Amino acid sequence: MTVSALSDRDLAETAKLSREPSLRPARRVIELRRGGQALGGSYLYEGDGLITGWHSHEVHQIEYALHGVVEVETDFAHYLLPPQQAAWIPAGLEHQAVMNPDVKTVAVMFDPALVAAPGDRARILAVSPLIREMMIYALRWQIDRADGDAEDEKVSDGFFHTLANLVSEALDHEAPLSLPTTEHPIVAAAMAFTKAHLDSVSADDVSRAVSVSERTLRRLFQDTLGLSWRTYLLHARMLRAMALLAAPGQSVQQTASAVGFDSLSSFTRAFAHFCGETPSTYRKRVAGE
Known part of the structure; x- marks a missing residue:
């Protein structure tokens, strides 16, 4: 800017327009599951620069930057997500993301019931190789998928329960990659x-x-x-x-x-x-x- x-x-x-709720455009609630009931799912973003606009989700989200840089802004801080780091965004947190050009990210979403202590703010996490590989593996299950085979859903539910437990532990290891607002x-x-x-x-x-x-x-x-x-x-x-x-x-x-x-x-x-x-x-x- x-x-x-x-x-x-x-x-x-x-500055006043960007911070006072009464002067901001309405913020959207994006239902990523699109009416589905999946306990967890994912999506891959790869493309040109993008500013998402202010919004929130009905699910928790962890986004991992495979390549390029993502910026996440909330009412309380401005976060930088460099490659090989992950951003944690709890359900209901209003935020906007800036995808810089040549960015590639994988995001995994969790039903709120899967994470016991999600907190109420965004965080930048230095993820372990295990979490990284599990997030990439999770791409086989899209967050907006329709109800599928019962046996496959049983497998995916167990997978996302396990990944959610690992992410819950990682929330205690926050990287200081933010600026206050x-x-x-x-x-x-x-x-x-x-x-x-x-x-x-x-x-x-x-x-x-x-x-x-x-x-x-x-x-x-x-x-x-x-x-x-x-x-x-x-x-x-x-x-x-x-x-x-x-x-x-x-x-x-x-x-x-x-x-x-x-x-x-x-x-x-x-x-x-x-x-x-x-x-x-x-x-x-x-x-x-």
């Missing part, structure tokens, strides 16, 4: 401006864009989000870097410059501290898998 052409008032109004119009506008100018943004730039002093900006971030603007900037840069490095042909040097690092060594240190591996290692792993 580009916000450089917006006025300060436009920034604040954009807020209904505070000034902070929301400052966050939008920051994300749109990661290559060169400064606290002074942001404070002037939202018409507050730099001191007030820092206080508002700490009071509203519980973290400093500087920490928010770093996290936004690291998440953007992960998304960029997942793209074919993207170099580490290009990525470092795109997210505002003049020094390759300082970018490498920051990335390794945030992700637990160097940018080069991450890029090779994502490409190899």
Whole structure:
């Protein structure tokens, strides 16, 4: 999103419209089973970029990025789903997903009765190889399938019970791949401006864009989000870097410059501290898998 052409008032109004329920378009409830009674099922998405729009499901969903990058936004946070990670979205949670170009994901859905403690928010999970292979295997059972052979349904019910138990355990191991959101119009506008100018943004730039002093900006971030603007900037840069490095042909040097690092060594240190591996290692792993 580009916000450089917006006025300060436009920034604040954009943030307000996106956060206040009374000002948002109606959000859909999508019945993925289409009236069926399957305890579990799946679907595969592979194609061009897509913005789903705000919606919720009647079933729990775990979505695994086989290739490319997916972004998931809720009223409480903005999540990045890089390749080889999974997003957990509990039933009834309003959200929208942005499928970046050249993305391929597999999603598995569960009847709410299968997961005892689903929580009420989205999470990004580092899934085990076993869960990954079971999610791919689950593609033989589509979520919107009609009632099939009784013996096959018995097999699928047992399969999804087992996978649901594994996913329930994985929910305790969350990856910190999200940015907070807020209904505070000034902070929301400052966050939008920051994300749109990661290559060169400064606290002074942001404070002037939202018409507050730099001191007030820092206080508002700490009071509203519980973290400093500087920490928010770093996290936004690291998440953007992960998304960029997942793209074919993207170099580490290009990525470092795109997210505002003049020094390759300082970018490498920051990335390794945030992700637990160097940018080069991450890029090779994502490409190899």
